Amino acid sequence: MRKATKKLAVTMAAALMVSTVSLTGCGGADSNGGGSSAGGSSAGSASSSSVASSGSSEQKAEDPVQNLIKATTETVKLNVWVSEQDQEFAQGLIDSFKAKYPDVTFDITLGAKSEADAKDGVLADVEAAPDVYSFADDQILELVNGGALQEIANTYTYDVKGENLPGSVEAATINGKLYAYPRTADNGYFMYYDKSIFSESDVESLDQMIAVAKEKKKKIGMMVSNAWYLYSFFKGAGLNVDLNEDGVTNSCTWNQAGGTDVAQAIIDLGKSGVFVDVKEDADIPAGVKDGTFAAVVSGVWNADALEKTMKENYAATKLPTFTCGGEQKQMSSFAGFKMMGVNPYSKFVGWAMIFSEFYTNADNQIAAFEAKGIGPANIEAANSEEVKKTPAIAALAKQAAYAVPQRVGANYWDPANTLGKTLISGNPKGTDLQKLLDNAVEGMTAPVK
Amino acid sequence: MNKKEKQGIFRGFVNYFKELGTAITKGDVYVKLSMIFMGAGYTGHKQLIKGLLATLVEIAFIVMCVVYAAPNLAKFGTLGTVEFKQELDPLTLQTTVNDYDNSFTILLHSMIALFLIFCFILFWIANIKTVYRLQLRHQNQDIPGNHINTFGEDVKDMLGKKFHITMLALPTLGVILMNIIPILVLVAIAFTNYDQNHMPPNQLFTWVGFSNFGNLFANSITVSFSYAFRKILGWTLLWAVLATVTTFIGGILLAMLINKETTKVKKLWRTLFVVSIAVPQFVTLLLVRYFFADDGIVNAICNNIGFTGFLKDIGLVGKSLNYIPFLSEEHWTKFMIIVINIWVGVPYQMLIATGVLMNIPVDQVESARLDGATKFQVFTKIMMPYILFIQGPALITDFVKNINNFNVIYLLTNNSYVTPDQAMANAHGKEVDLLVTWLFRLTNEYSNYKMASVIGIIVFIICAVFTILSFTRMIGGGREEDYQ
Numbered sequence: 001m002r003k004a005t006k007k008l009a010v011t012m013a014a015a016l017m018v019s020t021v022s023l024t025g026c027g028g029a030d031s032n033g034g035g036s037s038a039g040g041s042s043a044g045s046a047s048s049s050s051v052a053s054s055g056s057s058e059q060k061a062e063d064p065v066q067n068l069i070k071a072t073t074e075t076v077k078l079n080v081w082v083s084e085q086d087q088e089f090a091q092g093l094i095d096s097f098k099a100k101y102p103d104v105t106f107d108i109t110l111g112a113k114s115e116a117d118a119k120d121g122v123l124a125d126v127e128a129a130p131d132v133y134s135f136a137d138d139q140i141l142e143l144v145n146g147g148a149l150q151e152i153a154n155t156y157t158y159d160v161k162g163e164n165l166p167g168s169v170e171a172a173t174i175n176g177k178l179y180a181y182p183r184t185a186d187n188g189y190f191m192y193y194d195k196s197i198f199s200e201s202d203v204e205s206l207d208q209m210i211a212v213a214k215e216k217k218k219k220i221g222m223m224v225s226n227a228w229y230l231y232s233f234f235k236g237a238g239l240n241v242d243l244n245e246d247g248v249t250n251s252c253t254w255n256q257a258g259g260t261d262v263a264q265a266i267i268d269l270g271k272s273g274v275f276v277d278v279k280e281d282a283d284i285p286a287g288v289k290d291g292t293f294a295a296v297v298s299g300v301w302n303a304d305a306l307e308k309t310m311k312e313n314y315a316a317t318k319l320p321t322f323t324c325g326g327e328q329k330q331m332s333s334f335a336g337f338k339m340m341g342v343n344p345y346s347k348f349v350g351w352a353m354i355f356s357e358f359y360t361n362a363d364n365q366i367a368a369f370e371a372k373g374i375g376p377a378n379i380e381a382a383n384s385e386e387v388k389k390t391p392a393i394a395a396l397a398k399q400a401a402y403a404v405p406q407r408v409g410a411n412y413w414d415p416a417n418t419l420g421k422t423l424i425s426g427n428p429k430g431t432d433l434q435k436l437l438d439n440a441v442e443g444m445t446a447p448v449k
Numbered sequence: 450m451n452k453k454e455k456q457g458i459f460r461g462f463v464n465y466f467k468e469l470g471t472a473i474t475k476g477d478v479y480v481k482l483s484m485i486f487m488g489a490g491y492t493g494h495k496q497l498i499k500g501l502l503a504t505l506v507e508i509a510f511i512v513m514c515v516v517y518a519a520p521n522l523a524k525f526g527t528l529g530t531v532e533f534k535q536e537l538d539p540l541t542l543q544t545t546v547n548d549y550d551n552s553f554t555i556l557l558h559s560m561i562a563l564f565l566i567f568c569f570i571l572f573w574i575a576n577i578k579t580v581y582r583l584q585l586r587h588q589n590q591d592i593p594g595n596h597i598n599t600f601g602e603d604v605k606d607m608l609g610k611k612f613h614i615t616m617l618a619l620p621t622l623g624v625i626l627m628n629i630i631p632i633l634v635l636v637a638i639a640f641t642n643y644d645q646n647h648m649p650p651n652q653l654f655t656w657v658g659f660s661n662f663g664n665l666f667a668n669s670i671t672v673s674f675s676y677a678f679r680k681i682l683g684w685t686l687l688w689a690v691l692a693t694v695t696t697f698i699g700g701i702l703l704a705m706l707i708n709k710e711t712t713k714v715k716k717l718w719r720t721l722f723v724v725s726i727a728v729p730q731f732v733t734l735l736l737v738r739y740f741f742a743d744d745g746i747v748n749a750i751c752n753n754i755g756f757t758g759f760l761k762d763i764g765l766v767g768k769s770l771n772y773i774p775f776l777s778e779e780h781w782t783k784f785m786i787i788v789i790n791i792w793v794g795v796p797y798q799m800l801i802a803t804g805v806l807m808n809i810p811v812d813q814v815e816s817a818r819l820d821g822a823t824k825f826q827v828f829t830k831i832m833m834p835y836i837l838f839i840q841g842p843a844l845i846t847d848f849v850k851n852i853n854n855f856n857v858i859y860l861l862t863n864n865s866y867v868t869p870d871q872a873m874a875n876a877h878g879k880e881v882d883l884l885v886t887w888l889f890r891l892t893n894e895y896s897n898y899k900m901a902s903v904i905g906i907i908v909f910i911i912c913a914v915f916t917i918l919s920f921t922r923m924i925g926g927g928r929e930e931d932y933q
Contacts (some may be wrong), residue, residue: 051845068542120893127551127650142896147533147651154539271676271769279743279777279865287744336783344535350542410645410651410895411875418874421867426769430871436871443673448646 005107023129030041065156068350075105078352081113081121081133089371090359097358108355115187115338122148131346132356136187137171137337138228138406140179145247149179150342150349157357159437164360166383168337168377171405174247180339181360184368186381188374188403189229191320192288192394193295194218195313206269206322206331209295213274218294221278221287224266224424227416228334231295235332237262237324241416241444250409252444255437261325263433269322279426285309299336300375303392317397318402323402335403337377415443457541460911463564469574472581474841483580487573490580498600503576510569518562525559528641529653551650553643564625632909639902645895661903677876677887678904685883688858689851695791700798701836704806707799719803722796723761730793734860737789741775742865748772759894776865779880786881790857805839806832845919849912853885884908 082090089111094108111130113121118135123146135143144151152160160181161169168182193203197216202208206220213220223229231241234254239262241252254262269275278284278296285305287293296306296317307314317330339357342349358364365376366384375393376382388394419440422428427436453736472480483490488504491497524530527548536545586595598606607615639661640782641647647654666675707718725733740747751757757773760766766773775785817827837844858881868879877895879889884904 062540062542064542067540069540071543091762123648123896126648142645145645145651146896150535150537153537156542169903283742283744292744344533344544349535349537349544350903353542409783414868414874414877416867418871422869422871425869428767428769439871441874443871448644 005014007045041064041072060283064154064350065441067356069103070099070355072104072351075107076348077107077109078132078346078348078355079109080351080355081118081130083114083134084112086134086368086372087112093359095382097355100358104351106351110364119143119148122146126343127345129343129345131343131348131352132340132359133343134338134340135180137168137180137339138334140172140174141243141247141409143341144174148343150344150346150353152178152181152342152353154436155357156354158361160357163362163379164377165379165382165400166401166407167335167400167405168339170375171335172339173381180341181340181356182337182377183360183365184338184374185335185377185400186396187338188392188396188399189232189297189299189333189336190316190318190399191295191297192302192306192314192316192395194310196422197294197313198319200317202271203295203317203320205328206275206320207447209320210269210272212276213294214272216294217275219287219292220275220295221284221293222275222297223279223284224270224277224422225279225417227413227420230266230416230420232297232331232333233262233266233322233324234259236322236329236402237265238329241408241412243321243409248409248413248448249446250444252412252441254444255434255441258325259437260433262286262427263423263427263437265322265324267426270424270426277421299371300392300396303373303424305392314391315390318395318398322435324438329404332401333403334406335400336406409448411446411448412444452815465574468578470577473505476577476581477584480577480580480584483577484573487576490576490583492884494580494597495599496583496597498605502885506569506572510565513565514564517558518566521555521558521562524550524555526656527574528655529555532653535652537820549650550653551639552647552654553649556641557820559560560631560637564630564633575923635905636904638898639906641899643898643902644900645897657899664900665903665907673872674876674900677878679879680873680880681882681884681887682907684880685885688787688854688883689785691787692790692794692851692854693848695787695845696794696798697840697847699791699795700800701802701806703795703799704802708803708806713872719799722799725793726796729857730861733793734857735787738776738799738865741785743774743777745775776861777867779869782862782881783868786861787828789861790854793857801840801843802836805836808839809835810919842920845916848919849916852883852908852912852915855885855889858883859886859889 027404049183064361080090080094090110094106094110098106098108108447113133115134115136117169118133119139119142122129122133122135122143126146129148140149155161161178164182165185168185169178172178172180172182180360191203193209196282197218198209198212198393202212209220234241237258239253239256239259243249244251253259270277278287281298281302284293284296284298285302288296288306289309296302298306303316319333321330323329340359342356345354360377363376364379365374365381369376369381369387373390375390375396376387381387382397388397422431422436427433452699473484479493482493483503486504487507488500488502491500491503500507529552531547533549534547537543538545546922554868583597586597589595638657640656641654642657642661643649643654646652664674703722706712712718739745742748748757751773752771755770757766760773761768761770767778774781776782813831814827815830822830849860862879862881863886866879866881868874870880873880877890882890885908888901888904888908891897892903
């Protein structure tokens with residue numbers, strides 16, 4: 001049954017295409033290559049030319065958006081997933097989107113799904129998944145492998161590659177193909193600290209921070225037994241975990257020269273007694289509130305809570321340096337972004353793409369910052385004075401120089417969690433450090449069968 | 450299952466086909482006709498409506514075969530060959546999608562089709578036998594009791610004498626739809642390579658034979674899969690035994706305590722414990738998890754009264770820790786899980802035990818007392834055997850339920866417990882995982898459906914074996930007479 005209707009839809013779409021192409025075919029032939037015609041590579045520059053025309057009354061046959069509007073006769077049904085917190089904001093955008101294209105009847109429904117595990121919901125049944133969904137960039141690999149992201153070969157209302165931060169575009173690009181529309185650049189981690197305890201020079205190095213914390217009987221919290229955070233030490237020392245070309249398995253250099261130094265450095269941090277492993281994210285605001293932590297490594301999702309508890313002492317900056325093999329190394333981090341993705345199984349891929357562009361354009365990213373304090377990925381929005389004044393987002397920008405987009409396969413996480421736990425708890429079994437790293441790397445690089 | 454029963458099943462199987470053979474060889478023209486036209490037999494014996502119904506079923510089956518079964522079963526051998534391909538025309542923003550195969554839907558629909566075909570064959574056989582029976586009745590028309598029913602009479606029978614068949618039809622249909630077909634699909638997936646590299650509809654998956662089962666016992670799927678499997682299986686069984694026994698005994702003791710003549714306001718106590726059932730389990734468990742976190746309230750109290758220091762001195766808590774690792778160290782976590790489970794599970798057992806205790810034959814207990822039995826002897830010799838006999842089946846159900854007790858383990862340890870064992874981590878397992886929680890994370894977080902199916906089958910076999918063994922041991926053997 002399902003197949004039959006699908007076939008019908010395909011033939012109908014094909015028929016529509018033939019008719020629209022033939023209609024536009026004769027009018028076209030613009031000498032400068034047609035604003036946004038085919039050709040994936042020229043997408044960035046080609047697209048911007050169509051920005052103006054979509055709003056204006058002048059209708060060019062080459063304008064894909066106008067073509068789409070003309071070709072759309074039935075009601076456009078889109079199902080959109082954004083996080084619980086963004087529902088109200090998203091509803092506002094949906095209304096203004098409908099107003100922007102008054103000639104088309106939309107039926108846009110909004111669903112609530114956290115960006116953190118959007119992939120679980122989407123990959124469970126891609127054919128039934130929403131047309132447009134917001135997700136955190138750490139899931140982009142699995143989503144692309146599962147065929148749940150439409151490749152964005154061209155853009156139609158604004159230049160996605162050119163207008164967003166290069167890091168965010170890199171994170172949305174797999175094997176040279178763009179797969180998502182960056183929406184925020186605030187999903188990475190950095191350090192919050194208490195201004196009354198640490199001075200601005202203290203927070204430059206972890207050693208200095210530990211000395212101060214010992215003196216003032218405070219602690220520094222970081223989720224070291226969590227692979228996502230553990231990465232910052234090894235990458236900081238120049239060791240890598242990378243995704244292989246198959247897009248699933250990893251290669252890892254943590255057990256090579258310098259690896260044991262990093263391992264020893266984490267053990268030493270743990271032995272200091274003031275640098276402690278935080279088990280769960282919820283423990284971070286709780287620990288700051290009860291006065292245990294004077295500094296924590298976390299992300300913007302805790303900004304509100306921490307600002308409320310620390311009040312005038314609230315401050316944030318990049319991660320500090322740590323001592324590794326006698327040298328100071330700057331801690332790295334995973335850069336995190338939230339993005340909008342389009343489901344290729346959508347019946348209205350075209351409209352889903354236009355909607356995603358609308359949702360992530362400069363104006364709406366600024367609106368999102370104003371409404372929800374979301375750190376924008378749009379260059380212009382990110383550089384606005386307002387955004388820069390926000391301590392957490394400014395700290396993220398500072399950390400951005402040392403941050404890397406997350407490109408690791410699924411087998412990284414569990415082995416690295418355990419490695420982190422073993423190291424921060426001081427290697428209780430006394431395993432040879434090299435052996436410890438070898439075992440962890442074996443797990444991280446294991447083939448997926 | 451005893452020998453007699455086994456023979457019975459075998460004989461029944463043989464008889465089933467023997468009857469079919471007799472029907473076909475000795476049947477008249479109507480029986481033979483009904484092998485092809487299913488309504489023919491009934492029509493011949495003037496059961497027109499039944500004949501029509503049988504013909505309709507046959508037509509529906511043929512239509513099903515052509516429209517539904519054939520296209521799916523044709524691809525069943527390969528599970529599809531055409532990958533999804535979609536193109537977006539950048540000028541018109543319209544997409545073209547090819548007529549792609551979805552391995553999973555092919556598998557699912559093929560299973561349903563095979564199941565329907567199987568049902569039809571059963572129906573076909575039953576039909577032939579019924580027509581043969583009609584023929585016999587027709588031949589012996591003059592002997593009483595060989596009346597051939599009209600349709601109205603049949604309907605009356607179904608609502609009267611044979612009402613049990615009518616009543617059972619709906620539940621049976623439910624079981625088939627909700628249980629049997631999903632189980633068949635699950636079993637089938639265990640023989641495919643359905644995982645994150647082969648995710649339908651974007652990619653195809655196909656049959657791989659028994660290699661997944663081989664992987665379970667060889668260290669090849671991840672570097673230490675079989676190691677993790679053995680450890681997790683061991684803990685699953687230990688947990689199921691401990692969880693069942695502790696809550697069972699706890700429930701009985703609590704019920705006896707409340708039932709004691711000297712206990713006042715019995716109803717209040719009972720209500721208090723039942724209230725804890727009323728709170729959803731996951732709420733309780735999540736709260737408990739925060740209580741016992743490394744920097745949770747219980748640890749704060751233990752620290753203040755010096756209990757943590759005491760445990761450190763006697764070596765139960767590592768020297769480097771300044772908290773009790775209730776839910777973050779292997780042995781502590783296992784201990785805590787069982788203790789918390791007692792707390793969550795005892796009220797249920799108490800309710801059941803209360804009911805059983807109220808029905809203990811008082812005369813037996815009193816005569817034992819008169820004979821000079823101590824309270825302990827009464828408990829072990831009269832009460833316990835009685836309770837065990839009554840609650841035996843419930844205990845087995847509990848045991849099987851505990852093997853699959855997802856809530857307690859997952860809610861208490863997910864995201865907070867990190868395994869210190871690298872080999873375990875490399876297989877995405879934890880020491881405190883049950884097979885079912887491991888299975889959940891393999892499917893949910895790693896999309897490893899094929900291995901999850903294999904584990905699912907193993908869990909099913911374990912549960913089935915234990916259920917059959919304990920049922921025959923505890924209830925079989927005519928032990929019912931012991932309590933007459």
